[in-house]
Amino acid sequence: MDTPPKNNANNTNDLTSFAGTYPTDDTSQSQPPESGVNQAAESNAPTADPSFQKSAAQQTVQEEPKPFLDTAAQTPAPTPASLQPADFGSPTAAEASDGSSPPPIEGGFPSMPPDQNAANEPAAAQTGSAPITDNSPFNFAAPEGETSVPPPITPESPPQTQTAGAPPPPTETPFTVAAATPPPASGSNTIKRVIMVVVIVLVLIGLGFGAFALVGRFLTGSQPVVLNYWGLWENEQGLASLIEEYKATHPNVDIVYTKQNPKQYRERLESAISRDEGPDIFRFHNTWVPMLKEELAPAGETGYSAQEFSSTFYPVASQDLLISGQVYGVPLMFDGLGLYYNEDLLRAAGVTAPTTWEDFRTAAYTLTVKDASGKIVTAGAALGTANNIEHFSDIVAVMLLQNGATPTNLVSSEAKQAISFYRQFAEAPYNTWDETLDNSISAFANGQVAFMFAPSWEVFTIQQLNPQLKFQIIPIPQLPGNPINWATYWVEGVSTSSEHKDEAWEFLKFLSSKESMVKLYSEQSKLRAFGEPYSRVDLAQTLINAPYVGAYIRQAQTARSFYLASRTFDNGINDQLIQYLQNAINSMGQSVSVDSAMNTAQQGFSQVLARYFQ
Incomplete structure (x- = not known):
């Protein structure tokens, strides 16, 4: 029988005090990296076209977290004057040998921010004898150079006297054909007749055009405007009542909602719009703006102004969707990362929910249970690897931002510190996770890991896998100073190929109103545990203390985003950058140095970013 599991909680008294940052990489290995691409690329990503899209490197927060790097021990790469990096030192040989406590953390990460009318009545016919000079087919005037000749005048016959015995004149009946009356002898009367005919014809033409315009206006007014709406995650049932409410006040507008499959959705969307067969309204991810700059129509008079948009939604929405003073999308929801924890595991170990990275690291080590061979039986935290951790790229991205790194520059000291800190959770002997464990979502649902990071919608996955599991969600840990959180959310936009852009934006403004969101x-x-978290600032207080979703609302005001958002299925900027990051983290698990791994990943990042920010 195997030796009973060993609980590392018994060794927590020997933990070195947490000093504040990610440890630097002490390895001296110089072997070539095993990740990334083989082609050489520029080390720095090009800047976005400022007329449409901000550069990825410009996503910098204005807050300045309190640095906690020992600047005397290490000189970091140049950073803004207000952002001083820190380091998290590596465990000493003595500490690593006894395995009784995690290595001291001596470093830090400053902050960086990853917004027809009826036709006119015909003029009254004018009288007179002005000549008609136009070339209209209805002009009956004599051809130029010729003189109008009146018909010949027939002399009147003298009166006849009836003689005796002559038959009486015939009596007129309805069938009697009267003798033709000779035309007037005057030529001016003929001209007047021609003029009258022309005037009558012109009046008839005018009335015809007027009638045509009236009929056209009538037909247009009765024909509904159809707005095709492509959604992704919501069923039609969730939107049906709001669509009917809008149609009640806009009877001329019809909205046809279609839920799309997320797989290859972006490619199908762009292809349909390019053929003028796409939707009028469609859902897209907040990070897709660089890829959809030819398909997104800015808001017009019926949509949001820049000022109204900025005051209605969280700051990250303005950073992502407000470009050159124009609004390119409307968020109907907000999401990010939350720290999930198993209530029973924390209660049994006497551990309280952490709020800082120092407390989190200590709690994760305390909650990790290993058997005699060092195999993890209960994991403290799902961190450190890439293959079996859902949303690992979101976690690494927010760590980079919290540490003051620019995510487009992976070779900076701040970036290397953050990624090295992430990797420590999977490095023995102080690891709280490893590659042998199940997928992080499944492991958490089965009670095999105490902490994991995930968006709000993973609640539905957990509840489906294990309805009996007791868990809570809190905001993610922070470094000392101003907090920085993560944002990944979906947005509604209007197609550039739509023939009804104004109507589409008017509907989106209705859909994103306070009343409609509620x-x-x-x-x-009615269909699940909770709806999509509100994206409007004025609705924050209604959910800020709600179970599960409240943690995300509390983080929304300080959230940032970058092109490392997981599960967008874009086969584009996110998925491509994530692949390079995944390769880098995997290579570090195979003893490749952080320097070598980040150099290779940087080449891949530069290639991808250049493709979308030319």
């Missing part, structure tokens, strides 16, 4: 959340909550 109704939408209520309808969605």
Whole structure:
């Protein structure tokens, strides 16, 4: 029988005090990296076209977290004057040998921010004898150079006297054909007749055009405007009541909602729009703006102004969707990362939910249970690897931002510190996770890991896998100073190929109103545990203390985004950057140095970013 599991909680008294940052990589290995691409590329990503899209490297927060790097021990790469990096030192040989406590953390990461009318009545016919000079087919005037000749004049016959015995004149009956009356002898009368005919014809033409315009206006007014709406995650049932409410006040507008399959959705969307067969309204991810700059139509008079948009939604929405003073999308929801924890595991170990990275690292080590061979039986935290951790790229991205790194520059000291800190959770002997464990979502649902990071919608996955599991969600840990959180959310946009852009933006403004969002959340909550978290600032207080979803609302004001958002299925900027990052983390698990791994990943990042920011 195997030796009973060993609980590392018994060794927590020997933990070195957490000093504040990610450890630097002490390895001296110089072997070539095993990740990334083989082609050489520029080391720095080009800048976005400022007329449409901000550069990825410009996503910098204005807050300045309190640095906690020992600047006397290490000189970091140049950073803004207000952002001083830190380091997390590596475990000493003595500490690594006894395995009784995690290595001391001596470093830090400053902050960086990853917004027809009826036709006119014909003029009254004019009288007179002005000549008609136009070339209209209805002009009956004599051809130029010729003189109008009146018919010949027939002399009147003298009166006849009836003689005796002559028959009486015939009596007129309805069938009697009267003798033709000779035309007037005057030529001016003929001209007047021609003029009258022309005037009558012109009046008839005018009335015809007027009638045509009136009929056209009538037909147009009765024909509904059809707005085709492509959605992704919500069923038609959740939107049906709001669509009917809008149609009641806009009877001329019809909205046809279609839920799309997320696989290859972006490619199908772009292809359909390029053929003028796409939707009028469609859902897209907040990070897709660089890829959809030819397909997104800015808001017009019926949509949001820049000022109204900025005051309505969270700051990250303005950073992502407000470009050169124009709004390119409307978020109907917000999401990010939350720290999930198993209530029973923390209660049994006497551990409280952490709020800082120092407390988190200590708690994760305490909650990790290993058997005599060092195999993890219960994991403290799902961190450190890439293959079996859902949303690992989101986690690494927010660590980079919190540490003051620019995510487009992976070779900076701040970036290397953050990634090295992430990797420590999977490096023996102080690891709280490893590659042998199940997928992080499954492991958490089965009670095999105490902490994991995930968006709000993973709640539905957990509840489906294990309805009995007791868990809570809190905001993610922070470094000392101003907090920086993560944003990954979906947006509604209007197609450049739509023939009804104004009507589409008017509907989106209705859909994103305060009243509509409340109704939408209520309808969605009838189908699942909760609806999509509100994207409007004025609705924050209604959900800030709600179970599960409240943690995300509390982080929304300080959230940032970058092109490392997981599960967007874009086969584009996110998926491509994530692949290079995954290769880098995997190579570090095979003893490749952080320097070598980041150099290779940087080449891949530069290639991808150049493709979308030319």
